[in-house]
Amino acid sequence: MGFFERQASARRSTKRLVLLFAVAVVLIVAAVTAVVMLSLAIANGSDVIREGGVAAWAGSHTSLMLGVALLVTASICLASWWRVHSLRQGGSEVARQLGGREVGEDCRDPLERRLRNVVEELAIAACLPVPAIFVLDNEPGINAFAAGYSPSDAAIAVTRGTLERLNRDELQGVIAHEFSHILNGDMRLNIRLMGVLFGIIMIGLLGRKLLIHGRGSGSRQLAPMLVGAAALIAVGAVGVFAARLIKAGVSRSREVLADASAVQFTRQSQGLAGALKKIAGLDQGSSLQTGEAEEVSHMLFGEWRGYSEWFATHPPVMERIRVLDPAFAVDKLQGLVDKWRHAPPQGLEEDRLMGLDGSVSQIDTVVLPPPDKQFRPYPGATAARVAMPIHDDARRASGLHHALPDHLIDAAHDQRSAAALVLAMLIDSDRAIQARQIAEVAVELDEDQADTVAELAPACHALHPALRLPLVALAFPALRRRPRPELESLMHCSDKLMRIDGKISLFDYCLSRLLRVQVLEALDPSRYKAAGKRKLKDCAQSLADLFATLVSHGYEDPAAMRRAYVAGLVAVLPAHRFQFNPPKSWVAALDHALADLDALDSAGKQLLIEGMVVAVSHDGRISVNESELLRTVCACLHCPLPPVVEQRARVRR
Template structure:
C-alpha cells in the first residue's frame, strides 16, 4: 500500500500517516536535544577527569560556558537565516526572478502551475526563481514563513518535465511551505551551527597555552598546565565535531521523514501519484540526475525536491530517501529500471479520465482534501482543487491577469469584487473609490466589476489571493488607505455578509499581518480550554444556511463530539451568532490554541457541514474559509 492507494481511497488514512510522520519528527528533535545535553555532560566529565575533580560547581560552570555558548551561537544563526528570507537563498543559488507574464513557454508553464497551486492552497503566489545554469531536474522552497517563501526550479526541470510532472513537484514544494518544514530546517541548521561552538572553545584552549623561558619549577608547572590545556582543547574539538556529525545525521533523518510526508501531501493534493512518480523516474534516468552545480548547494541540500548532492557516504547523511523507495510508494509496479519505465509508461491522462476528474471537481468537495494542502498543513485556507484552480486561470480575461500583477491593478480588482449588485449601494461605493483614487480608477473598477460579475464567490476569493503579491508592493501609507476603502465598501449597505467577511479575513491574513506585523506565539491550550469559542464557531456554521432547528442541533452536536468528545454544549441562539462575537472567538483560538486543537476544530467544521445538507453551499464554504484564515 502506498500513497497512490490512499489518494484514491479513504482520505482519513492519509491523516493517520501525517500524524505518524509528525510524531516521528518530534521524536527525532527530542533525540537531537538529548544529544546536546549529552555533549555538555561529556565536556563536564572530560574536564573533571583532567583536573581531578567532579565538583558540581564545575558542572554548573560547564553548563554556563558550553550551554550558553551553544545557545548564543544557535540564536545568532536563527536570526541571521530568518532575516535572509527565501529570496537571498534563491539569488545565492544563481536564481533569476520569473516575470509575472513571461514570454518563454517553459517559464509560462511554470508560472501557471505555481499560481494554480497557490490558489488551490489559499496562500499568496510566491516569487518564482529559475536556476538557468542548472540542467538537472530539481526544485526547492525557501523562506522562514509562507509570507517570505520563494519557489526555485532548475532549467532542466521546466524543460524536461511535462505539466503533470511539474505539478507534482510544485505540490511537493508547497507542502514544505505549509508544513513549516522551512522553519524546522532553519532551527536544525542553527543547532548544528551552535554545536560547532565547542570546536571554537577547543581552538581557544589550544592557542592559549603559556610559553616557558627557563627550567624553573614554575615553568615546569606551566608545562604541565600547558599539556593539560592542549589535550583538553583537543578533546573539545573532537567532541565538537562528533556532536556536529551526530546532529547532521539527525537532521538528515528528519529531512527524509519530511520528504515522505511531502510526497504523500502532493499526491493527496493533485490526486495524481503517477505524475510525481514520473518526475522522480526522469531524475533517475537523466544524466545529471538532480545534482546541483552551485557551490551554495551544500548548505541548502535539505531544501531540494531530490538529492542536490552526490555523496560517497551513502544514506546516513542523505537528506532525501532513495529514489526507488519514493517511487515504489507512488507506483507499486516500478521495478527499479528507470530507462525502461520511461520508455513503456506515460503519465498523460486519457480524455475519458480527464473528463471524469473534471466531473469530480464539480462534486461536493471533501473539505479536508479541498482545504488546498490541508492534507499537508490543515491551516491552508483554500478550497479549490488543482483542476478548479487551473480552470480559473484559463478563464480569466487577459486584462484581469494583467491587473492582478500590478499594485494599482490589484486595488481595482478587489474593489470591483466588492462592488454591490444593487445600483444605489454601488453608487455609494463608486463615490468612495473616486474620493480616494480618482475618477480614472473608479471607471476601471466599474469595468472590472462587469468582467468579474459571472464569477463564483470562491473564484473571486481565489482572485483576491492571486492579487496579494502585487498588493504587497504598496507602501504602508497606501495600504492604510486601501484598508479603509475596503472596509467602507463592505459596510456601504450597513451589513456584512459571509463573502465580505471572508474578503476581510483574506486581507487581514495576507496583508495586514504583512504591513503591520505583530509578535506571535504558538498556542499551547487544548480544545477543552476553549469550549465557549468553539461552541460559537460551530453554532454559526450550523446556522449558516438557515437550517431547521432540529437539523442545526444535530449538526452542531456532531461537530462538538468531533472536537470536544463527550463535552456537553448547547447550540447558541441566532442572536448570539454575530460577526463581532465570531471575530473575538477566532482571535482567542488563534492566539491560545495549540496546532492540534486548530486541526480538530477544522475537522469539526467539516463534520458540521457534512451533516447539514448534501451540498457545500457558498455560505458554508466562505465561513470555513474565514475560520481557516483566521486561525492559520
C-alpha cells in the same frame, strides 16, 4: 494519513527535534569543556604537575569549568537564535540566500511561464496563496525546495536543471511534492531546523578561525592554540555528525509522505517517477553547487550529495522510483543513462512531442454550475479533504484558472492593481453605496486606486463565486511585495468598505478577514503559530457565536435556524446544551471566535469543520455559494479546503 494527523505528526517531530538538539548540545558542551580545560592544562604545565596531574588541576578549577560550559551553551543557543532571526522574513529569504532569483508575474520566458502556470494551478487546487517562485540559475542539477513559516510567506524554488530537463508532467510532480511539504507543516519544521543546527555546527567554524589566528601568534601561544583549534574542529565534526543524523531522522519519513501526497494530488505517478529517473540517469543528478547546500539538505526534493544510509535525508532514489513504478529495473536505468549521455533531455521539446504547450493550461472551455445549484455534502468526507487535494482538485483548479477573465488575471499579477482588485471584490452592487465606497478608497489610498477599483468592480460582480478565492490567491504574490504601510492601509480600507452601509455580508467579512490574516502572516512570517493546543470544550462560546452567525446568514426560517444550529453543535460537542442566541454584534463576535478557534488542536478543528458542514447543510443540500463561504471560513482557520464545485471541461487537442 490525513491533514490533521499530519499536523499532529509534525508537532511530534518538533518535540523530537528539541530532544535531539538538547542531547547534542549536552554532548558538545561536555566535549568542548574538556578540550578547553585540556588546552589550559597544557598551557599551564608546571602548575598542573605541581597540583598532581590534569584531573586534580581541573578539579581545583571547577568554577572555570562551569564558566566554560555555560559560555559554550550560551554560544550555541545564541548562534541558533541569530540564524533563526536572519530567516525571519520567511521562505523568500531562504531562497535568496541560496542565490535564487524571483520569477515575476510578467515573465515571458517559456520555461518560467510554464513553471508559474503549474504553481498557480496547484495553489488553487490546494486553496493556498500562490507562493513566491524562485529559480536557482547557476544550478544544473534537478532539485527544488519549499521554504517558509506559513503558506502566506511560502516560497518554492527550482534549479535551472529542473526547468530545462523536466517536461510539464514531471515538473508538476515535483511542484506537487513541494506543495505537500507546505500542506503537511514540514516547512515550519525545516526552517527551525536550519536555525537549530547552525548552533551545533558553529563550533567547527570557530575551530577553523582559531587555527588561522593561531598561525600568526607567538611561539609560546602557538601550541595551545593549535591544540585547541584542532580539538574544536574535531568537536565541530561531531556537531556536523549529530546535525546530519538529526536531519535524517526528522526528514526521511516526511519525504516518503510527500511523494505519496504528490501522486494523489496529480492523479498519475509517472510524472514524479520521470523526474526521479532523470535525477538517477543524468550526471548532475540532484547535486547543488552552492556552499549553503548542507544547511538546506533536509528541505530539498533530492539528495544533494551521496551520503550513507545513516545520514541520508531521503530514501535512495531507486527505492523512490520503484515505489512509483514497480516495473522499473536497473537495466532500464542504464539505457536511459546511455541515451542521455549523448543527448540530455529537454523538457519543452518533450512537451511538444506529446502535443502539449507546457506554458499554458490545456483546458479549452469550462462550464461552471449556477451559483444556486445545490448538492449533497458529506461532513466527514469534507473534513477529510482539508489540505488533502486529489487529482480531481488539480483538474478543477486548471479549469478554474482557465475560467478567470484574462484582464482580471493581469490585474492580479500587477503590483499596481492587485490591491484594487481585492477591494473591487468588496464593492456593493447598489450604485449609491458604490459611490461612497469608491470615495472611501480615494481617501484611504489614492485617486488612481479608486479609479482602478471602479474599473474592475463590474467584472468582479459578474464573477462566479467559485472564482473569487482563486483570484485572491493569484493576487497575493503581487500584494506581498508591497511596502508594509501600503498593506496596512489596504487592510484598513477593506474593513471600511465592508462596513460602509452597515449591512455586512458574511462572505465579504470572511474575505476581508482572510486578507488580513494572510497579509499579517506575510509581514511577520516568524510570528505565525501552527496548530494550537486548545480543546473544544474551552471554546464553547466561540463555537456558539460561529454557528449562530452561519445559520443566521444561511436560513430564513427561525425554526430552521435553531435546528441547524443545534445539529451542528451536537456534532462538535454532544455533551453540551446550547441556547440559540445570535450575537447582537456578529462581526465583533466572529472576530473573537475565529481567533479563538484557530488555536484549537488538530482533532478539535476536524470536528469543527464536520459540525460546520452539518449546520450549513442541515436542509440536506448546500449551494455553490454556501460551499465557497465554507471554504473561506476554513481558510481563515488555516484549514485549506480544496474546490468542491463540479464543472465540465473540454481539453484542447
